[in-house]
Amino acid sequence: MLLVKHPATLKTDSSEEVWVAVGISVLWETEMTYNLNNVKVATS
Numbered sequence: 001m002l003l004v005k006h007p008a009t010l011k012t013d014s015s016e017e018v019w020v021a022v023g024i025s026v027l028w029e030t031e032m033t034y035n036l037n038n039v040k041v042a043t044s
C-alpha cells in the first residue's frame with residue numbers, strides 16, 4: 001500500500017472555495033482501472 005501525505009497551506013478569496021483533484025496519467029495500450037481509497041482533506 002502506498003501512503004502519500006501532501007500538506008499544503010492555501011489562501012482563498014472571499015468565497016473560501018477549494019477544489020481537490022487526484023489523478024494518474026499514463027500512455028498504455030490497454031485500459032486499466034485504479035481505485036483510490038482513503039482520500040482525506042482537512043481544513044482548519
